[in-house]
Amino acid sequence: MSLLEVRGVTMRFGGLVANEDVSFAVEPGQIYAVIGPNGAGKTTLFNTISGLYQPSAGSIRFAGEDTVEPFSAAVAARALVVGVATSVGLVVALNVEELWRIAIGDNYAYGEAFPWAKAAKDLLAAFPGLGAWWGLGVAVLGFVIGLGASLVLWQRSRRTPDRIARRGIARTFQNIRLFSDLSLIENVLVGMDARMRAGFWSCLLRLPRFRAERESSESDARELLAFVDLGDRAEEVAKNLPYGLQRRLEIARALASWPRLLLLDEPAAGMNPSETNDLMRLIRRVRDRGVTVLLIEHHMKVVMGISDRIMVLQYGKRIAEGSPAEIRSDPTCIEAYLGKEEHG
Amino acid sequence: MRRAPLLIAMLAAALAWPIAEQFLPGSWSVLDAVKSIFIFAILGLALNAVTGFAGILNLGIAAFMAIGAYAFAILTNDLYPFQIGFWPAILLTLPIGALAGFLLGAPTLGLRGDYLAIVTLGFGEIVQDVLKNLDSITLGTQGINPLPAPVVPWWKPGEDGQGGGLGLVDLAEETQGAGPLLSYYLFLAFVVVAWLVFRNLERSRVGRAWMSLRSDELASRSMGIPPVRTKMLAFATAAAFAAFAGGLWASWLSSTGEPANYDFQISILALCIVIVGGMGSIAGVLVGALVMIGVNSIVLVKLFEWLQSKGLGASGSVFVSPNSWKYLLFGLALVLMMRFKPDGLVPASGRGERKPSGGRS
Numbered sequence: 244m245s246l247l248e249v250r251g252v253t254m255r256f257g258g259l260v261a262n263e264d265v266s267f268a269v270e271p272g273q274i275y276a277v278i279g280p281n282g283a284g285k286t287t288l289f290n291t292i293s294g295l296y297q298p299s300a301g302s303i304r305f306a307g308e309d310t311v312e313p314f315s316a317a318v319a320a321r322a323l324v325v326g327v328a329t330s331v332g333l334v335v336a337l338n339v340e341e342l343w344r345i346a347i348g349d350n351y352a353y354g355e356a357f358p359w360a361k362a363a364k365d366l367l368a369a370f371p372g373l374g375a376w377w378g379l380g381v382a383v384l385g386f387v388i389g390l391g392a393s394l395v396l397w398q399r400s401r402r403t404p405d406r407i408a409r410r411g412i413a414r415t416f417q418n419i420r421l422f423s424d425l426s427l428i429e430n431v432l433v434g435m436d437a438r439m440r441a442g443f444w445s446c447l448l449r450l451p452r453f454r455a456e457r458e459s460s461e462s463d464a465r466e467l468l469a470f471v472d473l474g475d476r477a478e479e480v481a482k483n484l485p486y487g488l489q490r491r492l493e494i495a496r497a498l499a500s501w502p503r504l505l506l507l508d509e510p511a512a513g514m515n516p517s518e519t520n521d522l523m524r525l526i527r528r529v530r531d532r533g534v535t536v537l538l539i540e541h542h543m544k545v546v547m548g549i550s551d552r553i554m555v556l557q558y559g560k561r562i563a564e565g566s567p568a569e570i571r572s573d574p575t576c577i578e579a580y581l582g583k584e585e586h587g
Numbered sequence: 588m589r590r591a592p593l594l595i596a597m598l599a600a601a602l603a604w605p606i607a608e609q610f611l612p613g614s615w616s617v618l619d620a621v622k623s624i625f626i627f628a629i630l631g632l633a634l635n636a637v638t639g640f641a642g643i644l645n646l647g648i649a650a651f652m653a654i655g656a657y658a659f660a661i662l663t664n665d666l667y668p669f670q671i672g673f674w675p676a677i678l679l680t681l682p683i684g685a686l687a688g689f690l691l692g693a694p695t696l697g698l699r700g701d702y703l704a705i706v707t708l709g710f711g712e713i714v715q716d717v718l719k720n721l722d723s724i725t726l727g728t729q730g731i732n733p734l735p736a737p738v739v740p741w742w743k744p745g746e747d748g749q750g751g752g753l754g755l756v757d758l759a760e761e762t763q764g765a766g767p768l769l770s771y772y773l774f775l776a777f778v779v780v781a782w783l784v785f786r787n788l789e790r791s792r793v794g795r796a797w798m799s800l801r802s803d804e805l806a807s808r809s810m811g812i813p814p815v816r817t818k819m820l821a822f823a824t825a826a827a828f829a830a831f832a833g834g835l836w837a838s839w840l841s842s843t844g845e846p847a848n849y850d851f852q853i854s855i856l857a858l859c860i861v862i863v864g865g866m867g868s869i870a871g872v873l874v875g876a877l878v879m880i881g882v883n884s885i886v887l888v889k890l891f892e893w894l895q896s897k898g899l900g901a902s903g904s905v906f907v908s909p910n911s912w913k914y915l916l917f918g919l920a921l922v923l924m925m926r927f928k929p930d931g932l933v934p935a936s937g938r939g940e941r942k943p944s945g946g947r948s
Contacts, residue, residue: 293809340723347668348723357668392694408811416809422802425795426936432792433799437811439792443820446791447784453791480936500811 244307246271246535247292247412247504252301254284254291254559261287263559264301269504269552274526274536276546278570279556280579285539286417288556289508292537293414294407305410306503312401322393329389330382337381338373345369409437413502415493417509417539423482427473427492430481431464434499464499471495471525487518494525498534505529507538511545523549547571555579590870593933594782597873601775605768614892618771620884625774626835628876629781631860632869633828636785638858639867639935640794641821642801643696644704647711648829648857653849654687655680655830656837657718660731673735677834684830688823696818711854718846725846732842737770777835778873781828785869788824797821798867852914856883859917863924865931874932879917887913 245268254262261284269275277285290296292303294310303310335342346366351357400406408414413434422430439460441453468474471491476484481492490510497505510526511519519542526549530536540546546553546567553570555563557579563570570576601621608616634648662669662676671679695706718725725731788794796817799807808814837843856879864875887910924931 295805295809340721343724351668353665362668396697403813404805404808405811405813408809414809416806420803420806422799422806424802424935425798429795429798433795433807433812434810436792436796441792443793446793447787449787457791496810 245269245304246306247537248304249288249292250302250304252288252291252298252303254287254296255299261559262291262298262556265556265559265561266301267554267561267564269535269537271503271535272530272533273551274530274538274549276550276553277537277539277556278541278543278546278553283556284559285556286508287559289414289506289539292407293412293506294402294404297402305407305412308410310402310407310410312406318394318397322390322397325393326386326388326390329392330385333385333388334370334373334382341373342366342369408500408502411500411503412506413497413500413504414506415490415497415508415510417512419486419489419493421481421484421489421493421496424480426478426480427468427484428461428464428477430492430496431467431499432460434496435460435464437500467495467499468492470498470528487514487521490514490522491525494529498529498532502534504535504537507536507540509539509541511540511542519545590868590933594870594873597877598779602772605771614889617885617889618767620888622771622774622839623836623884624876624880625778626832626839627857627860627880628778628873629835630829630832630857631864631872631876632781632785633825633832634857635861635864635867635869635872636788636797636828637821637825639861639865639872640789640801641797641818643818643821644700645707645822645825646704646851646854646858647707647709647714648825649849649851649853650707650711650714651684651687651826651829652833652836652853653714653718653843653846654826655684655833656843656849657725657731657833658683658830659834659837660734660843661724663735664731664733666726666731673738673838676735677737677831677838680830680834681827684833685823685827687830688826689819691826692819692822696815696822708851711849711851715846715849718849725843728845728847730843730845730848731837732840734837734841734843736766736841737773737838739769739773774835774839777831781831782869782873784828789869793820801867856917859921863920863931865934867935868931868933871931871933871935878932879920882916883913 247269249268250266252262252265253260265284265288267275277288279285287296291298346362346369350362350365422433425433439456441450441456444450445453465474465477468477471494473484473488473491473495476488481489484492494505494507494510507526511522514522523545526536526538538546538550550567553563553565553567554561555570555573555576562579563573563576565573604621605618608618630648630652633651634645637643637645637648658680659676661667662671662679663673664670691706691710695703698706719727721727722729796807796812797820799810799812800814800817804814833849860875860879861872862875863879864873865871891908891910
């Protein structure tokens with residue numbers, strides 16, 4: 244089974260078609276490269292895979308599952324609860340003075356014991372009589388608003404970057420996006436958040452669960468920093484790191500969630516030859532950790548040197564796919580990159 | 588841990604002040620005013636969580652303070668049937684504030700930066716109006732009073748000097764001196780608790796998630812941080828502690844005051860505390876509260892008293908009343924801070940002029 248299966252993905256922005264009917268599959272353990280001229284739609288494809296954009300058509304399956312969250316009983320139940328709560332809340336809010344008078348004002352005499360049971364009974368008895376005919380209308384309106392809003396929010400959050408990340412797809416960015424005022428180790432720890440389990444209260448009260456997780460996550464983070472050769476700079480602030488090392492930190496951060504698939508968006512951009520060589524070695528080592536790699540790259544040396552499979556995009560369409568040797572000898576690819584041969 | 592000495596020094600000074608005051612002339616007595624520093628320190632810590640850590644500009648923090656103050660008042664004052672006493676009421680302000688934060692945040696936290704700031708600004712105005720116009724419940728502009736002063740459970744000072752015993756004691760009914768002193772330490776303890784809460788959150792995945800959203804929301808989402816839920820947590824936590832500060836404020840004044848007391852100026856004052864101290868810096872917020880409220884409630888007040896004693900303030904001229912100058916001074920302080928020390932007096936780690944080799948604090 245393929246790890247990532249992209250089927251017929253089309254991405255339109257108004258009249259502009261950034262990707263048209265793109266299909267490909269990445270097998271586990273591969274290093275898969277997407278290449279193409281500037282503006283071919285490579286980064287759009289990445290953003291679609293990682294959940295920033297919703298494809299206009301087509302589907303993206305990861306580890307055999309559709310990445311769009313399916314409708315479930317829990318979603319329906321939550322929408323109903325929100326609907327009822329909004330309904331009650333709206334009725335109470337619109338009648339708060341009346342309800343207060345019925346339950347408390349009429350029952351409480353200064354200095355005397357308050358009849359709680361009677362107040363509760365009066366309060367409940369007051370609801371049917373509220374505001375005559377429009378009382379029911381308000382209740383229905385509240386229910387519809389609550390239910391609708393809950394469903395709209397759910398619909399919008401069916402395929403968001405955070406959900407995709409939690410499924411096991413991590414990414415880096417073309418223009419490096421680190422948490423620049425956090426330290427290196429904190430950057431990696433944010434990447435690890437997706438697999439942390441200590442909740443709000445155990446963090447707040449420093450319960451044993453938090454302490455245990457802090458130990459293990461910090462040692463994991465240090466191990467990852469050492470993996471990208473940044474082990475001795477864990478406490479430095481990310482923005483003070485030189486450019487080439489920032490890329491490495493971004494990769495360490497992405498690996499922290501233990502992803503199964505890592506998306507690298509032009510990792511060699513702006514690197515000198517020796518940094519590029521180091522990067523190629525690093526990408527191979529990432530793959531050897533058992534992480535499948537999907538990368539966009541311009542640098543032909545990198546692409547040809549490390550990829551198992553290559554897909555070529557031009558004007559948003561897939562024009563070729565194959566092993567590096569096949570791509571190198573494919574006339575359409577040569578044409579796309581080097582221009583057409585003149586005959587005659 | 589380079590903030591530790593500063594925090595310890597501040598704590599030691601706060602602990603020692605009431606004792607030191609005994610040896611100073613009577614006009615130096617500022618114990619009561621220092622309590623307002625404590626209250627605003629808690630408010631500043633709350634605002635710092637949402638604005639400093641999570642990067643959400645909240646211009647309506649005073650609204651949550653008002654909600655806390657009125658909740659405390661309605662739960663304790665004998666015009667209402669609840670009358671549950673100081674401790675249950677002050678602790679209930681936390682969930683009540685969190686609920687209010689949740690109700691405001693749920694529909695709006697999907698908004699971005701500036702829009703959300705405008706929503707919080709509007710909320711600050713709405714809450715005042717609601718409290719003012721719901722006068723069958725809140726007594727409108729009268730404010731609710733009297734309210735209970737803090738009590739210290741299980742502690743009762745010996746009435747004839749024979750040591751303490753057990754029992755609930757209303758500090759307001761105590762002999763002079765002991766009451767204000769105990770509530771001073773109680774308020775200080777609340778500040779320490781709030782400090783511990785926000786420090787624990789800051790140095791956990793919760794705080795890191797907040798800071799990552801502030802730093803780069805897109806990258807943060809791509810790392811699996813759910814943005815709305817994470818912001819909600821910051822918003823509700825801040826609202827809870829702002830409401831707690833509001834409850835303390837009402838208890839300290841023994842009145843909610845009128846709804847207009849919780850206006851935009853309070854929100855801005857809280858924001859000034861955070862900015863002057865250092866956005867995202869807990870130690871900074873405590874320093875900010877000390878400086879801003881210290882000037883507001885102690886320096887300017889004492890200056891006014893001194894001017895009056897020289898026969899200057901008595902004429903009623905606004906120009907010799909330092910109180911009329913305070914917003915000018917605050918404005919000037921903000922401008923100077925922005926120009927010379929934009930990261931605050933005690934910058935958060937990772938900000939300010941930090942050397943690359945600096946340690947984490």
